[in-house]
Amino acid sequence: MTGKQRILWMAIGAGLVFVLVCASCGGVFVIAASLGASDLTVGPAVAIIRVEGVIASGAPPIDPFSTPGGAYSGVVVDHLIQAEEDPDVKAVVLRVDSPGGSVVGSDEIYQQVSVMTKPVVASMGELAASGGYYVSAPADEILANPGTLTGSIGVISQFINIGELLKEYGVEVTTIKSGEFKDIGSLFRSMSEKEKTSWQAIIDETYEEFVQIVADGRELPVDTVKDLADGRIYTGRQALELGLVDQLGNLSVAVQLAAELGGIEGEPRIVEYQQPLSIFQGFFGMARPADPLSNVMELLDRGQRPVLQYLYVGP
Numbered sequence: 001m002t003g004k005q006r007i008l009w010m011a012i013g014a015g016l017v018f019v020l021v022c023a024s025c026g027g028v029f030v031i032a033a034s035l036g037a038s039d040l041t042v043g044p045a046v047a048i049i050r051v052e053g054v055i056a057s058g059a060p061p062i063d064p065f066s067t068p069g070g071a072y073s074g075v076v077v078d079h080l081i082q083a084e085e086d087p088d089v090k091a092v093v094l095r096v097d098s099p100g101g102s103v104v105g106s107d108e109i110y111q112q113v114s115v116m117t118k119p120v121v122a123s124m125g126e127l128a129a130s131g132g133y134y135v136s137a138p139a140d141e142i143l144a145n146p147g148t149l150t151g152s153i154g155v156i157s158q159f160i161n162i163g164e165l166l167k168e169y170g171v172e173v174t175t176i177k178s179g180e181f182k183d184i185g186s187l188f189r190s191m192s193e194k195e196k197t198s199w200q201a202i203i204d205e206t207y208e209e210f211v212q213i214v215a216d217g218r219e220l221p222v223d224t225v226k227d228l229a230d231g232r233i234y235t236g237r238q239a240l241e242l243g244l245v246d247q248l249g250n251l252s253v254a255v256q257l258a259a260e261l262g263g264i265e266g267e268p269r270i271v272e273y274q275q276p277l278s279i280f281q282g283f284f285g286m287a288r289p290a291d292p293l294s295n296v297m298e299l300l301d302r303g304q305r306p307v308l309q310y311l312y313v314g315p
Contacts, residue, residue, distance in 0.1 A: 045089050045268060046092070046269070046271070047079075047082075047092045047273070048093045048251075049092055051095065053098060054070045055072075055073065055100055055101030055105045055106050056071070056105050057073050057102045059074035073106075080112045082273055083118065084118060090118060090259070090263060090264050091119040091120070091258035091262030093258045094113065094120055094136065094139060095123050096135060098129075098132035099129050099132060099152075099312040100152070101131050101309060102307070102308075103307075103309060106135055110213065119258060121140060121258040122139035123251050124136065126147075126148065127150075127312070128149075129152035130154065130311050131309070132150070133152070134310050138213075142246050143249040143254045144245045145250055146248050148235065148236035148239070150236065152232070152312040153230075154230070154310075155203050156231075157309065161190055180194075184199065207229075211229050214244075218243055
C-alpha cells in the first residue's frame, strides 16, 4: 500500500468514525427532544403544543438539507395525541402564532382539538388569524394578548395569470382539455365569468363551514358570527369585546389557567414535544444556499394548484 493510499484510507476511516459519533449524538438528541428537558422528571404537567407559521396539511417533506417551517397538521395532531395519552399531562395549551393556511390542514387540527378529553386553552401570540383562529375555536378557553391580531374569518383562493407576460415574450401555450372547466384557474389565461361563479360557490360553501365552526365553538348565533366574519382583523382587545376570545393574557397566564382546569395545584411542570432534526439536517441544514429559480418555480406551481385557504394575506 502506497503512502497516498494509506492517507486515503485513514481519511475514509476518520469520516466513518465522525458519522458514527454523529449518529450516536443524534440518537441522544432524538430522545431528549422527544421528551424535553423538563420531562425527565415526573408529576402533573401542562403540555404546550405549538401551531406556529403557515398551516399545511400532512407531514413535512423529507429533505435532509433543510428544516421545514410552518405548522404541519400531521405533526400538531401527533403532539395532541401524545398529550392525550400521557397520564402525567392534565391539560394542554395550544400556542397559536399563525396567519392560517390550508383549509384541510386547519380542519385536521380542529378535529383533534375537538375530541380532546383534557382541557385545552388556546393562547394566541402575535397573530392567530383565519386558520389560526379556526384551530383555536374549539378550545375550552381562548386567551389573546391585547395586541394580538386575530379574526380574518373567511376563505380565500388566489390565481396567478401570466398570460399577458408570455404574450409579450412571444410564448404561446396550447391547452387540450376534456371539458370546459378542466383547466379552471390556469395561470396562462384569465378566468371566465362562469368559472368565477363556479369557484365562488366552493368558497361560499367552505365559508359557511367556517362560520358554523366559530358559532359552535364560541356559542354565538350564526348571524352574529357572519357580521364579524367579513375577513377583517381584530386586536385581542377588540376580539374580547366581540366574544371571539375569553380573556386577555400571555402564555404564562394560559399555562396557569390550563393547570387550574386540569386540577394541578401549585406550579405546573411543562411538557413540550419536538420533532427531532435528522443528522443531515442538523449538520448540513445551512449548507445549501437559497435558489431563486426554485422559489419562482414553487410560486408557479402554487398558481397551477387551486387551493382553498383559511389564510390572512395582509402585511
